[in-house]
Amino acid sequence: MCLGIPGELVGPAGGHDDLALVEVSGVRRRVNIGLLEGQELNPGDWVLVHVGFALSKISEDEAQAVLAYLEGLGQPYEDEIDALRASDIT
Amino acid sequence: MRFVDEYRDADRARALAAGIAARCRPGRTYAFMEVCGGHTHTIYKHGLEDHLPPEVSLVHGPGCPVCVIPMGRVDDATHIAGQPGVIMTSFGDLLRVPGGTGSFLGAKAAGADIRMVYSPLDALKIAKENPDRRVVFMAIGFETTAPSTAMTVLRAAAEGVPNFSVFCNHVMIIPAIKAILDSPDLRLDGFIGPGHVSAVIGCEPYAFIARDYRKPLVVAGFEPVDILTSVHMLLGQLAEGRCEVENQYARVVPWQGNPVALEAIGRVMRLRPHFEWRGLGFIAHSALAMAEEYAAFDAERVFDLPGIRVADPRSCQCGEVLKGVLKPWECKVFGTACTPETPIGTCMVSSEGACAAYYNFGRFTRDRTRGPAGEREVSRA
C-alpha cells in the first residue's frame, strides 16, 4: 500500500468526473485524479498512482526510472500490481 | 532514458560514496535516521550500508504504517469484523498483523467476512453493491494515504452510501519525528525525509527540525542513488555548519505539497488528542479521527468498540527497533520465534518493516557484540 506506481493517462474514464483511464504496467484501470484538481492533465501525461488515486504528476523519465526500480523490488511490487488488477473503482 | 541511466548508474553511486567519505570529518561519527519504511527497504535490499564509510550509520525510523498499529486497534477491527452483517475491508498489508486476539487472517479463517482491497474506493464500491451489509474500511497509513480515505468519505457522503464507514487509523509523521527527537536515548545528526508523505505535506512542516533541534533534513527519493545523494547532502550541510530542509526529490515532491489533498484531510478528519503507536507509546496529536460532520461514516461511532489497550508481547522489542535504538537482528526473538511467517512484532509483517527487510535481504555478517545504535554494526563478509 505504500508504493506509488507510475501510470500513463489515456483519457477520461466516463462516469464520475474525477475518474480517468490510466495504463499501469500494461493494465488499463480507472484511477481517481481528484487530488490533481487544478493541474493541467493530458493523455500521455504520467502520474504516480497510490491506492487508486493519482498523487502527483511526474515526468516520463521519472516514470520509467520508478518502474525499473519497482520491478527490481520483486514480491512487494507483484503483490501491489495483483491488488491493482483486482481493483475496479467507479 | 536519461534518468534510468543516471539512477541505475554504478559509477555515479561510486562517485557519491567517495564524496560521502570525503565529507566525513576524521574522528567523528554520523547517525542519520531514514524515517520512511520504503527507504529502509531500499537500504537493505541494495546493501547501501556497505557503500558507506564506517563513520556513517543509518538508523531506521518508525515510518512503516503497518508497523506502528497497536495491538488494541487490530483487536477493535477484528471485533467490528465479527459483528452481524459486517464486511471488513483493508489493504493486504494488514492481513497478518497480530493483535492481542489474533490477526485478520485468523478471523477470516474463523468465518469473518474480511476482504482485501487495493483502494478505499473499492471498499466503497463493495458497500454500494451490498446495501444490506455494513461495509467498514480499516484505514491505515501516513499522510500519503489519508487523502485517499478522505476523498472516499467525501464521495460516500455526496452519493449517500449509508452502509459505509471508516475505521480511521491514519497517523502523522511530524509528531513521530518530534517524539524521536525528544527521546533521550538516541543521538541523531540528521534525517532522510520521507518521499511520498512529503508529496502531500510538502517540505515546510519539517522546518522546526532544523530551526528548533538544529538537525538537517533532506527529503529523498527511493532509489539507491537518491539515498546516497541525500546522505551526501546531509554531510554537506553539517560540514558547512548549515541546518536546513532540502528537497532531493523535487521530481515528485513540490515544496508546498499537494494543497487539494491537505484540504480533503482537513475537511473530513480532525486531530486526535493522542494516539498509541506500537512500541512508541502514546504520542500527542499524532493521528487523525473522523470529523464530527462525518460521524455517520465513523466506525468508531457506528460500532461499540472494546477499545482495550493491549500491551506488546514481552519478548517483542519493536519499540526499540522503531526508535532506531536497536538494530533488527539485536532483538532476542529475531529470526527465531519471530519471522515473516509467524511474526511476533509488526516490524516483521510488512516488507517495509525494518525486521522483515533485514530478514529478507540481510546478507552481511553482523557483529552482535558491538556497541549501541549509532555505531557501526556491519562488518563486511
Ligand code: SF4
Ligand atoms: S524481531 Fe519481531 S519482535 Fe523483535 S523487533 Fe523485530 S518484529 Fe519486533
